[in-house]
Amino acid sequence: xxxxxxxxxxxxxIGPFYGYALPxxxxxxxxxxxxxxxxxxxxxxxxxxxxxxxxxxxxIWQADAAGRIVREAGSLHRxxxxxxxxxxxxxxxxxxxxxxxxxxxxxxxxxxxxIAMTVFARGLLNRLFxxxxxxxxxxxxxxxxxxxSLPPERRGTLVAEDDGSALHFDVHLQGDRETVFLTYxxxxx
Amino acid sequence: MTTTPTRxxxxxxxxxxxxxxxxxxxxxxxxxxAIAEKYQRDATDRPETQPRLDYPPYRSSILRHPxxxxxxxxxxxxxxxxxxxxxxxxxxxxxxxxxxxGGEPIGxxxxxxxxxxxxxxxxxxNQLVxxxxxxxxxxxxxxxxxxxxxxxxxxxxxxxxLTGPDGSYRFTTIKPGPYPWRNHGNAWRPAHIHxxxxxxxxxxxxxxxxxxxxxxxxxxxxxxxxIVDQQARDRLVATYDHEVTQHEWNTGxxxxxxxxxxxxxxxxxxxxQ
Numbered sequence: 471x472x473x474x475x476x477x478x479x480x481x482x483x484i485g486p487f488y489g490y491a492l493p494x495x496x497x498x499x500x501x502x503x504x505x506x507x508x509x510x511x512x513x514x515x516x517x518x519x520x521x522x523x524x525x526x527x528x529x530i531w532q533a534d535a536a537g538r539i540v541r542e543a544g545s546l547h548r549x550x551x552x553x554x555x556x557x558x559x560x561x562x563x564x565x566x567x568x569x570x571x572x573x574x575x576x577x578x579x580x581x582x583x584x585i586a587m588t589v590f591a592r593g594l595l596n597r598l599f600x601x602x603x604x605x606x607x608x609x610x611x612x613x614x615x616x617x618x619s620l621p622p623e624r625r626g627t628l629v630a631e632d633d634g635s636a637l638h639f640d641v642h643l644q645g646d647r648e649t650v651f652l653t654y655x656x657x658x659x
Numbered sequence: 660m661t662t663t664p665t666r667x668x669x670x671x672x673x674x675x676x677x678x679x680x681x682x683x684x685x686x687x688x689x690x691x692x693a694i695a696e697k698y699q700r701d702a703t704d705r706p707e708t709q710p711r712l713d714y715p716p717y718r719s720s721i722l723r724h725p726x727x728x729x730x731x732x733x734x735x736x737x738x739x740x741x742x743x744x745x746x747x748x749x750x751x752x753x754x755x756x757x758x759x760x761g762g763e764p765i766g767x768x769x770x771x772x773x774x775x776x777x778x779x780x781x782x783x784x785n786q787l788v789x790x791x792x793x794x795x796x797x798x799x800x801x802x803x804x805x806x807x808x809x810x811x812x813x814x815x816x817x818x819x820x821l822t823g824p825d826g827s828y829r830f831t832t833i834k835p836g837p838y839p840w841r842n843h844g845n846a847w848r849p850a851h852i853h854x855x856x857x858x859x860x861x862x863x864x865x866x867x868x869x870x871x872x873x874x875x876x877x878x879x880x881x882x883x884x885x886i887v888d889q890q891a892r893d894r895l896v897a898t899y900d901h902e903v904t905q906h907e908w909n910t911g912x913x914x915x916x917x918x919x920x921x922x923x924x925x926x927x928x929x930x931x932q
Contacts, residue, residue, distance in 0.1 A: 471911060474895055476778050476920035479894050480709050480886045482868040485853060487801040491791030491817040492855060518722040531861050533737055543745030546787075556742035586738055588864050593719030595710040595885050598729075618670045618730050633770075643723045653729035654738070654862040656778060658708045 481596035494625045496548045498559035499645030500571040510636035515561050518644030522565020529558045575576040578635035598651040602639045605632045626652055682843040691717040691884045698887040707888045716881035718842050731876050734771035738861045754820040754834040764814035766795025766833035769901050773914040774826040789855040792816045797836030810872025832874040863918040870896045
């Protein structure tokens with residue numbers, strides 16, 4: 471990637487007071503909770519001591535169940551049937567978040583489906599990107615290029631667990647189980 | 660709304676908290692200066708453009724920054740495009756923060772306008788811009804903000820807009836005041852407006868803060884100073900623009916935003932048309 475001619479604007483922390491501004495009704499419901507193929511994606515955001523982060527905000531962006539990338543407006547005022555692929559959820563006082571969505575299909579043959587996630591928090595000076603892979607056999611996980619490029623002990627930080635009723639995915643901002651956070655071509659330090 | 664993030668604002672003087680006033684401004688300023696000097700000393704030909712995630716003068720960052728390097732990866736298809744927003748999402752009136760209640764808010768009425776661009780200077784059209792801010796007295800509507808400054812019943816401090824075909828946005832609002840917080844003793848944030856931005860790719864998502872020229876609190880603020888490069892910091896400061904100022908009505912500021920990260924492919928941009 472060549473250097474961009476325009477220097478990028480720096481990010482800053484979301485701060486403590488976004489709660490009245492950014493979260494909105496049904497932001498976390500990419501599909502209505504009652505829908506037959508709805509699945510919950512739930513978990514906690516934790517700091518370097520394992521303490522819950524009660525002022526984090528997560529956004530997810532994903533393909534639909536068929537792996538199709540939709541380009542539909544309407545995420546801020548959901549009409550109850552259009553799947554927009556995007557949602558936003560703040561953590562509660564115990565650091566927990568919850569989305570209701572569908573399991574994304576693979577957008578490319580032979581590749582594992584994942585949900586793209588952005589993490590914001592008070593105390594976090596710039597957003598972080600990560601991926602939430604759906605559970606898969608170890609051999610399949612080891613064949614996915616991103617996961618294969620990670621030390622085996624860190625691979626699991628990007629894979630949700632399925633307990634039959636929900637997908638579980640914790641975000642560890644720091645520590646032994648620190649989530650793998652991503653940077654993409656064009657991103658500068 | 661639905662969430663209750665914890666607060667950073669100053670409590671009444673008779674209460675204490677574990678993190679309140681553990682350090683003085685002089686302590687924090689010395690830390691800021693030491694980091695800045697080291698950056699100058701180690702200067703390379705690639706100046707930093709983003710804030711440090713690990714920046715101890717901002718105390719809340721200490722346990723909330725990753726300690727391992729960010730992992731380089733090429734974006735997959737979903738990451739090369741961004742969520743779409745339309746007029747069903749954003750009403751045009753949401754860009755005027757001074758008309759959301761029955762009366763006029765107190766303070767300096769101003770317009771903030773500018774463009775959202777990608778790294779190649781291409782406009783980011785039809786995309787969501789969200790802002791939130793304190794009122795003229797430095798008080799947020801947020802219920803955890805206990806700063807002893809008045810709430811303005813005519814000002815919420817939340818706005819939304821969609822960018823135009825040229826990437827432009829325009830908000831009418833009130834100039835926010837600085838406010839105290841609990842990072843250290845007598846800590847004050849420079850006046851700022853929070854901006855939330857999307858690009859044409861998921862990887863361009865960004866939240867930041869816009870500041871005002873010449874704020875005397877810049878040197879003292881560990882959030883602003885976490886961007887250790889002076890030229891990079893300057894990119895968060897709006898420019899006063901008398902062309903935006905209107906006769907007997909509002910002052911005007913201009914601020915352009917350049918997003919970073921991967922760009923969408925030409926085919927995807929055609930789909931957007």
